[in-house]
Amino acid sequence: MNELLRATASELAGMIADGEVSSREVTQTHLDQIAAVDGRVNAFLHVAADRALAAADAVDAQRAAGEQLSPLAGVPLAMKDIFCAQGMPTTCGSRILEGWLPPYDATITSRLAQAGVVVLGKTNMDEFAMGSSTENSGFFVTHNPWDNTKIPGGSGGGSAAALASFEAPLALGTDTGGSIRQPAAVTGTVGVKPTYGGTSRYGVVAMASSLDTPGPCARTVLDAALLHQVIGGWDPMDSTSINAPLPDVVGAARSGDIAGMRIGVVTELGGEGYAPGVEQRFAEALEALQRRGAEIVEVSCPSFDYALAAYYLIMPSEVSSNLARFDAMRYGLRVGDDGNTSAEEVMNLTRGAGFGAEAKRRIIIGTYALSAGYYDAYYGSAQKVRTLIKRDFDAAFTTADVLVSPTTPTTAFTIGERVDDPLAMYKADLCTIPSNLAGNCAISVPCGLADGLPVGFQVMAPALADDRLYRVGAALEAELAAGWGGSLLDQLLASPAGAYLEGGLR
């Protein structure tokens, strides 16, 4: 494969800064890879080739003028279609927003532009980030690059698949219940859910505002840290943004020193319902961390058993409120406006036609959970469970520096397998949801294959201790790569299943 496609973001940035290659060539190579393989993968909803090449040219001109480049300047990125980018289609995977061109940029979009990161286009996702497979996208299903009959995870399946098919070295996601980490796990890539409030939500289409967390996706832990550094930090435009400095995530990723660190295995996140292959890879990863000098302890977080239930009350409640803005009045789809039909009826018709099945399910559950007579039993109880989960985390972090678990109980399931069983779909997020409810940070790092499909290893750290994720993630990545003689994705490229990915040569 073309070395520009296999290179990490960090390597590409170095080559561009040194003048070994132009950002235009790097960008064009990735656009060519998209043209060659995306017919199979379906990662992108929109490819912004001209705009990307113009951004690349701007970075090349800056360099030619002798200007100091940012650490990721000129490097291409695949953007989940939930981030507003002025003049670029932003659908959030929904027909109700088809054709919408945002009149403004998300804070994260602006920060990427300032850093010279080149946005290749917008990636597919479950509608309004609701799902674990991209099967809820209003447009099409994305295929797992490892096995095109399998799901790529969700909701950020497009971003994860773009990374694993070497269409982009960097990507963006949002994580409300696992939408960055679970796709990372099932595609053999790295995904980080930062501390809630550590990355700005301004200009990011809202799903559940008390849980939504934008974050970096990449093929290596260091690349994720470099992207985190660009997008993270306080934003006065987001009232829930934390006004505190971002810890040194890049330094932590470069160090990978975990000697003496206490790593807590969460008892409740394993056992029944977890695939044997997943548990086996997880156990081997623990041994790898031990070899690097970490101490493994076991911790119990009994309230985690109720996390899924609490999440599927809190999140739909917030969804039912947030998605009320899609009312056919100011932007987006409008159906049935014949000059006589009332505004209320136009809303009914538009929302009935524009929302997919999962969005409807969640809005209705939220409407029910918040309705008089049920509010205390459902929404109120779920908020109490949220307190208990936070307490479990607080207690666990007194005996362990980080907590670990498999990222998701199984490897990628087959496309179509869970579409008619919403509850089975929801269980993909069993291990990732607790960190969203408590607001702490977490990462998924590849830890091997089970039946030929990637397995993810999750590390959770306290709020504002995002650097610990990168320290542990980098240690695991290095130790496993030493044993494998390369990265997990190298194994895909070396196998017949990955032969089609070699198509992007110019």
Added chain:
Amino acid sequence: MALTPADVARLAELARIRLTEDELSALAPQLDVILDAVAGVAEVASADVPLTSHAVPLTNVFRPDVVGPSLAAEAVLAAAPAAEDGRFRVPRILGEEQ
């Protein structure tokens, strides 16, 4: 508890979503399964546990009261389903009797 298609229709109207008969009959049993699964939260939510609505406790976040640029009206109206005379054009909001 069992949600009937009529219950779902009522909830959907509250949420301003018009569902077809097929959707109503498919959704009712699915929502039942989900609501059954989430009802477990009541088991541990005892009276002495305080509520958490948000992971980061913040109150009254203000910015300095200074004038800044806002979006141009034309840019915003360009995304509207219908606009007229520099304003959003919306469907009729009053009924015959009003």
